[in-house]
Amino acid sequence: MTLQSFLLRLLPLPQPGRVLADGEWRTLARIAEALLPTVACGVACGAPSGVSGSVPPTVLPGPSREGGLSPEDVADNVERFLIRGRSKRAWRVRGLLQLVEWTPLLRGERPLSRMTLDRRRRLVEARYIDGRGVWGICAKVRYLVLMGAYGDARLHATMSYVPVSQRVRFAQARPNGAQAVAP
Amino acid sequence: MTSETCDVCVIGSGAGGSVIACRAAQAGRSVVVIERGPYLRAAQMNDSEIEMIPRLYKDGGLHMNSGLDMFILQGTCVGGSTTLSNMVMMRAPEAVLPAWRSFGAELDPAAMARSYDTIERELGTAESDPTTHSGSTRRFVAGARSLGLSPRRMRKALGACRGCGNCNIGCAFDTKRSALATYVPWAERHGARILADTEVDRIEIRRGRAAAVHVRTGHGGERSRIVAKQFVVAGGAINSSALLLRSGIRKNVGSRVSFNAGSMMVAEFDEPLDGYDADQMTWFLPGDGFIIEPTHNPLMSAALTTPGWLDEHERLMRRQRHLAYAGSLISTGPTGRVVQSPFWGHEETRFRASPDDVAALRRGLKVISEVFFAAGARRLILPTHRFRTIESASAIDTIDEHVVSTRHFSFGSAHPQGGNAMSSDASVGVVGSDFAVHGLENLFVCDASIFPSSVTVNPISTVMAIADYAAPRILARA
Known part of the structure; x- marks a missing residue:
């Protein structure tokens, strides 16, 4: 028996068509809320004081991207990423999320998804950033959260980033930005 | 289980496999190329990283070393890593081939220089x-x-690049001279068949020869067997070693x-x-x-x-x-x-x-x-x-x-190398200087996994040149 087959027997079953079980998805959303200040208060939040993102003068007028990015959106984006990738290592992501959920018990805290936002942030600051031992493994969840957030077009304008399909100089030779990739 | 036959079966469609497949098809051989990833044309690419990365990268870009302190990025799509590379074409520095020779990899420097020339000419390599x-x-x-x-x-080999900055998620403008835009379609034009979304489970070995590969295609995992006169493993470093190990070929495999x-x-x-x-x-x-x-x-x-x-x-x-x-x-x-x-x-x-x-x-x-x-x-x-x-x-x-x-x-x-090191000395190498796995006359390896040590610069140009160098030598063995 491999660790993979053992864990897959132990972990809760995801709903059909999904790769994360409900609890894992919830953990991901809650850690995203802790790691991403903008997302925690909605994308409409302004930039932190004294730091403004200037808008490049090269943006094509495009469809409005109104509407905030929520922690749940980030979790959805990560799950879609895992579904598209069909990674044989996706089970490790599930194991990682279980670890993120339950390791706070080592500090006498509640499971992560039941902690307040403030406590989750303090946990990140106290344990994830230096990343010693099992906390170093938990800290890898940062990459998933950043993918789920910054891969979402709703965050582009906030970060003064202009995707290729909206750059003026490509207006006459648009790439396939507007096309959906066949599932 | 279905079965098909061909002259040359190439496993992997990246920098090494695409060049071998192209040369074999041009030489009139029937060629089947097996690729684990999808066949995404430029028209199916867009500027969304979160859509493209899981489709183009091995394990959706989640591959790390066992110590979890190093990301390892490789392409898994038709064209392999060339599809998502910057097509930086650096030749191996002068000290590299002599260092490899001292390990027993006897590549002819003059012939390698000619192969670099050929690849650079065919891809239109030029200063950025x-x-x-x-x-x-x-x-x-x-x-x-x-x-x-x-x-x-x-x-670089970027053709009429527009400088959009999205090389690492595929070229939606179809200008980059990756294998996806060059050697793969050139091979197809000469009759090569590309089996995308197809994973090789193992190579079947019988009486000192590779007899067939066992593959699974698509989401359903439909199984089939491909029989060929010659097999060229070109799945890239790590993957090629993993395949040899799964096939029971273990001596020195995975090392270096x-x-x-x-x-x-x-x-x-x-x-x-x-x-x-x-x-x-x-x-x-x-x-x-x-x-x-x-x-x-x-x-x-x-x-x-x-x-x-x-x-x-x-x-x-x-x-x-x-x-x-x-x-x-x-x-x-x-x-x-x-x-x-x-x-x-x-x-x-x-x-x-x-x-x-x-x-x-x-x-x-x-x-x-x-x-x-x-x-x-x-x-x-x-x-x-x-x-x-x-x-x-x-x-x-x-x-x-x-x-x-x-x-x-x-x-x-993004540049793993080695694992099936080339050396004429079977006690230390996996393949000989003729690219054949020691002890298996019709099973060859031709990708970055044969490098005995790091080429020290972006490796695509060297992998392609080695494949160009290897192709006539491998085909002559049929």
Whole structure:
């Protein structure tokens, strides 16, 4: 028996068509809320004081991207990423999320998804950033959260980033930005 | 289980496999190319990283070493890593072939030079186009020159590149001269069949010969068997070793894995540079045991390479227009290993950067720091997990304190090499100088896995040249 087959027997079953079980998805959303200040208060939040993102003068007028990015959106984006990738290592992501959920018990805290936002942030600051031992493994969840957030077009304008399909100089030779990739 | 036959079965459609397939098809052989990933044409590519990366990268870009302190990026799609590379075409430095020869890899230098010429001509390799150079790279180059250093323009195979900066998620403009746009369609034009979304379970060995490969196609995993006169394994480093191990070929397999690996330094400038709106990579600066490559990424990848947590990370991300990135790339020793792990249930890459590797990396990071400060950077951000900045050139030596263990800073590689080292000496190598696996006359390996040690520069050009060199030698053995 491999660790993979053992864990897959132990972990809760995801709903059909999904790769994360409900609890894992919830953990991901809650850690995203802790790691991403903008997302925690909605994308409409302004930039932190004294730091403004200037808008490049090269943006094509495009469809409005109104509407905030929520922690749940980030979790959805990560799950879609895992579904598209069909990674044989996706089970490790599930194991990682279980670890993120339950390791706070080592500090006498509640499971992560039941902690307040403030406590989750303090946990990140106290344990994830230096990343010693099992906390170093938990800290890898940062990459998933950043993918789920910054891969979402709703965050582009906030970060003064202009995707290729909206750059003026490509207006006459648009790439396939507007096309959906066949599932 | 269905079955089909061909003259040459090529496993992998990247830099090595595509060239072999093309040459074999041009020579009139019936060719089947097996590719684990999808066949995505330019028309199916777009500018969304979160859509493209899981489709194009091995394991959706989630591959790490077994110690979880190093990302390893490889392509899994038709065209392999060339589809998502920057098509930097650097020849192996002069010292490399003699070093390989001393290990027993007897490649004819004159014939290799001719193969480099052929590949570069066929792909239209040229110095990077100045109109596609980014603002951040220009600042790096100016800073380096002001210090008396000599940065060089990269030679690349990008065709009529428009400099959109999305090379790493496939070329939606279809200008990049990747294998997807060149050797793969050229092979198809001569009758080669590409079986995409098809994974090789194992190679069937009978009486000292490879008899067939057992494959599974598509989501349903429909099984079939492909019989060929010759088999060429070209799945890239790590994958090719994993396949040989799964097939029961074990002697020396998986050993001598090396990397071009590195870490990224971020510089913040007062004025906007808009580094993302240009070719990602156009210049390099060679140094003492490292190469520096100024680069830039689209937003999601930039977020992953930008240090910091919580508000600090977000503040930097909001300053994207003002940031410049440069990587310090080192060549590690061949100390890594690919194993078929009974514990994890799939192949694992075991590697730990040595103190010498990290020392070379630090030297590169220090030069990057000097260059960026000379270029007018306001501050620099170290690649450490804990957010650390350098506010002036006088503080550059703090890099020595903070960049010590890969557990505490970001480290990764898109250039794994080795695992099936070439040597005429069967006691140390996996393949001989004729590219055949020792003891198996019709099973060949032709990709970066045969490098006995790191080629020390971006390896695509060398893999393609070696495939061009190998093709007539392999086909002559049929």
